[in-house]
Amino acid sequence: GNSVTQMEGPVTLSEEAFLTINCTYTATGYPSLFWYVQYPGEGLQLLLKATKADDKGSNKGFEATYRKETTSFHLEKGSVQVSDSAVYFCALRQAGNQFYFGTGTSLTVIP
Amino acid sequence: SAVISQKPSRDICQRGTSLTIQCQVDSQVTMMFWYRQQPGQSLTLIATANQGSEATYESGFVIDKFPISRPNLTFSTLTVSNMSPEDSSIYLCSVNSGGAGETQYFGPGTRLLVL
Numbered sequence: 001g002n003s004v005t006q007m008e009g010p011v012t013l014s015e016e017a018f019l020t021i022n023c024t025y026t027a028t029g030y031p032s033l034f035w036y037v038q039y040p041g042e043g044l045q046l047l048l049k050a051t052k053a054d055d056k057g058s059n060k061g062f063e064a065t066y067r068k069e070t071t072s073f074h075l076e077k078g079s080v081q082v083s084d085s086a087v088y089f090c091a092l093r094q095a096g097n098q099f100y101f102g103t104g105t106s107l108t109v110i111p
Numbered sequence: 112s113a114v115i116s117q118k119p120s121r122d123i124c125q126r127g128t129s130l131t132i133q134c135q136v137d138s139q140v141t142m143m144f145w146y147r148q149q150p151g152q153s154l155t156l157i158a159t160a161n162q163g164s165e166a167t168y169e170s171g172f173v174i175d176k177f178p179i180s181r182p183n184l185t186f187s188t189l190t191v192s193n194m195s196p197e198d199s200s201i202y203l204c205s206v207n208s209g210g211a212g213e214t215q216y217f218g219p220g221t222r223l224l225v226l
Binding site for chain 2: 098
């Protein structure tokens with residue numbers, strides 16, 4: 001079946017620290033992969049996506065590379081800011097429009 | 112992309128009552144999705160709503176508890192019926208936007224507290 005496993009949180013970092021949030025997936029075929037972000041009190045927003053192996057999605061300083069060999073899509077940012085504090089969800093889309101979400105990783109960045 | 116609005120944004124309801132949540136999209140879409148996000152948890156798909164047909168419910172969700180309407184290609188409603196405190200959640204409407212690697216876009220959510 002299809003599933004997404006992401007790093008348990010919460011994660012607390014100091015401003016300007018390096019961020020990695022791990023995400024691995026199980027899927028049949030070739031899914032598309034996504035990272036969504038949910039800021040406090042808001043809905044989910046698409047952060048970045050990758051549609052095929054070796055693609056790199058990037059946005060707002062965040063990056064993630066679709067690694068088929070390790071079935072991973074880890075989220076990284078070189079220097080986090082207080083405004084990056086949010087919950088991050090990894091997700092995959094399989095043929096048929098069904099999305100599968102990870103459990104979310106809460107990130108708090110302290111000044 | 113798609114811009115999605117939901118009403119109400121939040122509500123506090125009494126046990127045993129029902130609440131209808133509205134979802135409006137700025138473009139015509141075939142499929143609309145309703146999710147539930149319980150406190151501190153990930154998203155759970157409740158049902159998929161296609162215009163002109165009955166909604167398709169996921170395991171654990173039934174039409175009597177969560178009736179859905181889909182009268183046209185830009186609008187849907189989800190009703191949470193006979194509410195109990197366990198229904199306290201964020202309810203999210205979403206749509207897929209086409210193209211390669213179709214992306215799911217979400218409304219801002221409806222925060223429901225049942226007392």
